[in-house]
Amino acid sequence: MKRIAIVGASASGIYLALDLLTKHQDFEVTLFDHEEKLGKKIAATGNGRCNLLHDNPLPENYDHPEIFKSFLQRIPFSSLKEKLIEWGIPLKREGDLYYPLSESAPSLVRYLWHNLTALGAKLRLGEKALDYSTHPNGVALLTSEGEEAFDYLVFAVGGKSGKNLGSDGSLFSVFERHGYQIQSMVPVLCPIRTKEHFPSLQGLRVNGTVRIKGRDTPFEKSGQILFKKDGLSGIVIFDASIYLAQKGYKGIEIVLDLFPHETFQSLKEKLRKDSIHPHFLEAYFPLELARHFENIVTKQGVDGLVSTLKHWAFHYEENYPFSDAQVTMGGISLNDVDLRTLSSKKEERVSFVGECLDMAGECGGYNLTWCLLSALIASEALDAVLC
Numbered sequence: 001m002k003r004i005a006i007v008g009a010s011a012s013g014i015y016l017a018l019d020l021l022t023k024h025q026d027f028e029v030t031l032f033d034h035e036e037k038l039g040k041k042i043a044a045t046g047n048g049r050c051n052l053l054h055d056n057p058l059p060e061n062y063d064h065p066e067i068f069k070s071f072l073q074r075i076p077f078s079s080l081k082e083k084l085i086e087w088g089i090p091l092k093r094e095g096d097l098y099y100p101l102s103e104s105a106p107s108l109v110r111y112l113w114h115n116l117t118a119l120g121a122k123l124r125l126g127e128k129a130l131d132y133s134t135h136p137n138g139v140a141l142l143t144s145e146g147e148e149a150f151d152y153l154v155f156a157v158g159g160k161s162g163k164n165l166g167s168d169g170s171l172f173s174v175f176e177r178h179g180y181q182i183q184s185m186v187p188v189l190c191p192i193r194t195k196e197h198f199p200s201l202q203g204l205r206v207n208g209t210v211r212i213k214g215r216d217t218p219f220e221k222s223g224q225i226l227f228k229k230d231g232l233s234g235i236v237i238f239d240a241s242i243y244l245a246q247k248g249y250k251g252i253e254i255v256l257d258l259f260p261h262e263t264f265q266s267l268k269e270k271l272r273k274d275s276i277h278p279h280f281l282e283a284y285f286p287l288e289l290a291r292h293f294e295n296i297v298t299k300q301g302v303d304g305l306v307s308t309l310k311h312w313a314f315h316y317e318e319n320y321p322f323s324d325a326q327v328t329m330g331g332i333s334l335n336d337v338d339l340r341t342l343s344s345k346k347e348e349r350v351s352f353v354g355e356c357l358d359m360a361g362e363c364g365g366y367n368l369t370w371c372l373l374s375a376l377i378a379s380e381a382l383d384a385v386l387c
């Protein structure tokens with residue numbers, strides 16, 4: 001009997017446990033989590049629907065595209081989908097996004113719990129991992145309940161985003177003490193603070209294109225933008241938050257184009273015609289936004305309004321904190337793990353999977369895709385070491 005401890009009973013830890021237990025009847029897998037509930041974060045994903053996968057994920061939508069690409073060359077996207085189906089999770093496709101057929105993240109977590117217990121996984125919930133020590137034949141894990149020996153130890157402890165959902169980053173100082181390099185951990189997939197504040201617009205949503213002219217690759221995406229009292233939010237902004245944090249672009253101009261399908265000229269002609277109606281702006285925008293734009297028309301005329309609608313400039317200050325972020329960029333350096341196996345280069349019989357590693361993706365199932373991919377890579381490697 002081989003005894004494997006996995007610290008973190010959320011997406012990547014659960015995926016790894018399921019894969020090991022379905023392949024090996026002689027493996028005993030114990031999942032530790034300091035939260036009392038299994039998969040607390042999974043239950044909150046995708047607005048309660050859990051966006052499990054992104055169809056054929058583009059490596060450039062991760063912060064380490066080349067490394068992600070090399071993983072995907074080993075385990076292609078079709079195998080990720082098949083694996084979920086093999087575990088009894090039928091999928092529903094919506095555009096490029098895959099959800100569980102139930103479209104219910106809490107139901108999925110219940111199903112995963114049934115599946116894990118049926119396979120004999122040992123769930124040690126409400127037990128916090130504090131430290132560990134390694135020797136060539138195994139690992140001793142120290143938890144809030146005491147010390148226990150295992151043949152292999154995998155960390156699936158996430159980053160620092162969503163502390164109330166379990167990932168409090170408590171083990172990163174321990175990893176540092178064990179000699180790992182921790183790439184600077186930054187909250188991403190979150191709202192951003194800007195120099196310009198429009199408190200009266202807070203809560204309003206508009207559709208448009210966001211453009212940022214970076215030094216090398218520019219950012220351009222379209223979708224819904226949500227106004228915060230001190231900045232901007234919405235899925236496009238969440239994606240921009242990775243780009244901005246990665247490049248360290250404090251002060252850079254973020255341009256909203258609320259009429260991306262019109263040229264400056266065509267929009268001017270359209271609005272000049274419509275502006276004969278005194279309240280024409282209310283036909284175009286929610287009331288608060290119409291009032292905001294009325295001031296611009298009064299001061300600068302329709303041409304001034306068109307300049308704002310096509311080129312509304314904000315200046316980036318910082319990302320919102322970890323408490324408002326879906327994902328953490330940074331973590332255990334990929335230089336410290338063997339990229340073929342995700343096992344530690346520094347210690348024997350230790351591996352890392354999921355978000356605790358330095359790999360973050362954009363919105364749209366990219367991060368849970370990484371959790372599954374990394375769990376399957378680590379699982380394959382454990383077969384080789386333990387069998």
Ligand SMILES: Cc1cc2nc3c(=O)[nH]c(=O)nc-3n(C[C@H](O)[C@H](O)[C@H](O)COP(=O)(O)OP(=O)(O)OC[C@H]3O[C@@H](n4cnc5c(N)ncnc54)[C@H](O)[C@@H]3O)c2cc1C
Nearest residue numbers: 008010011012034046051129157158166354355365367368
């Ligand atoms: C609100 C929200 C919505 C999201 N929606 C989506 C989505 O729809 N699609 C998508 O792809 N991604 C989504 N994400 C991101 C995705 O949920 C994460 O990337 C993913 O959960 C990471 O999985 P993980 O298992 O690596 O880490 P986590 O899910 O963070 O889990 C880590 C686990 O380790 C436990 N732990 C940490 N330290 C210890 C310790 N010392 N001892 C014991 N246990 C410990 C924690 O309690 C936690 O359960 C969302 C995130 C949030 C916050």
